Amino acid sequence: MQATFHNYSGLDVSLEQPPTAEDRRRLRRLPLFAGADDATVQDLLARTPINVVQRHQLAVREGAIPSSVMAVLSGRLALSTQIAGEQPVVIGIVGREELIMPGAAIVASPYPLSGRAIEETRIAVVPLADLWAAAERDRGFAMDLARLASGEWQALLAMLKDYRLRSAPQRFAAYLVRLAKEAGLGETGPVEIELADDRKTLASLLGMTPENLSRTIAQFRERGVLVTGRMVKITDVAALGAFAGV
Numbered sequence: 001m002q003a004t005f006h007n008y009s010g011l012d013v014s015l016e017q018p019p020t021a022e023d024r025r026r027l028r029r030l031p032l033f034a035g036a037d038d039a040t041v042q043d044l045l046a047r048t049p050i051n052v053v054q055r056h057q058l059a060v061r062e063g064a065i066p067s068s069v070m071a072v073l074s075g076r077l078a079l080s081t082q083i084a085g086e087q088p089v090v091i092g093i094v095g096r097e098e099l100i101m102p103g104a105a106i107v108a109s110p111y112p113l114s115g116r117a118i119e120e121t122r123i124a125v126v127p128l129a130d131l132w133a134a135a136e137r138d139r140g141f142a143m144d145l146a147r148l149a150s151g152e153w154q155a156l157l158a159m160l161k162d163y164r165l166r167s168a169p170q171r172f173a174a175y176l177v178r179l180a181k182e183a184g185l186g187e188t189g190p191v192e193i194e195l196a197d198d199r200k201t202l203a204s205l206l207g208m209t210p211e212n213l214s215r216t217i218a219q220f221r222e223r224g225v226l227v228t229g230r231m232v233k234i235t236d237v238a239a240l241g242a243f244a245g246v
Contacts, residue, residue: 026096027045027124037140063111069106070125076118090205102148118201172216173223
C-alpha cells in the first residue's frame with residue numbers, strides 16, 4: 001500500500017492512503033449512500049482517498065471553500081470557532097461514520113467552523129465534482145444529498161433550542177442521557193457509561209467553563225451521578241432524563 005502526504009488549502013499536512021476493506025464497509029453505511037445504487041457507490045469509492053489526520057491537527061479550516069464531502073471513518077473531530085484573542089469554542093463533535101458539515105460541503109459554501117482532530121482520525125474525501133456528476137445520474141443519490149443538507153440545519157436548530165431552553169446542568173444531564181442511549185444501555189435504571197471527551201472539550205461543547213463543569217459534576221452526586229475520570233455511574237437514567245427535559 002502506497003501512502004502520500006497531502007496538504008489541503010493550507011491545512012496541516014495529512015497522510016493520504018487508499019481505503020482499506022474496513023474503510024469501504026464503513027463508507028457504504030454512510031447516510032450519504034443510503035439511496036444510491038450500487039454502481040454509484042462503487043464508482044465514488046474508487047475515487048475516494050483516505051486522509052489520516054493526527055491528534056490536534058486541523059482537518060477543516062473555518063471560511064475555506066469545500067472541494068469535497070468528507071466523512072470520519074474512525075476517530076473524532078471537534079468543530080469549533082473563535083474570535084480574536086479568545087479561546088476556541090467547541091460547537092459540536094463529529095464521530096465515526098458521520099459527515100463533516102455536509103450542508104456547507106454539498107453546495108461548496110464556506111465552512112462555518114474549523115475541525116480539529118481530538119485523536120488520530122481517518123477521513124474519507126469524496127471530490128465534489130464526482131459527487132455532483134453522480135447526482136445527475138442517480139436520482140436516489142441526489143435525494144440523499146438534499147436530505148443531508150436539510151438535516152444539518154435541523155440539527156443546528158435543535159442545538160440552538162438546547163442552549164436557549166436548558167440550563168448548563170440540564171445540558172450536561174442531556175449529554176449523559178444521550179451517551180447512554182447511543183451505547184444501547186436503555187432509558188431506565190442504573191447505567192455506567194464512559195465520557196467520550198476530556199473535560200475541557202466537554203465544557204466548551206456544553207457552553208460551560210471547566211470550573212463550572214467541575215462544580216456541576218460535584219453537585220450531580222446528589223442526583224445519583226458519580227464521575228470518576230471518564231467513567232460515569234448513573235443511579236437512575238430516567239430521572240436524569242426527566243431533569244434534562246429529554
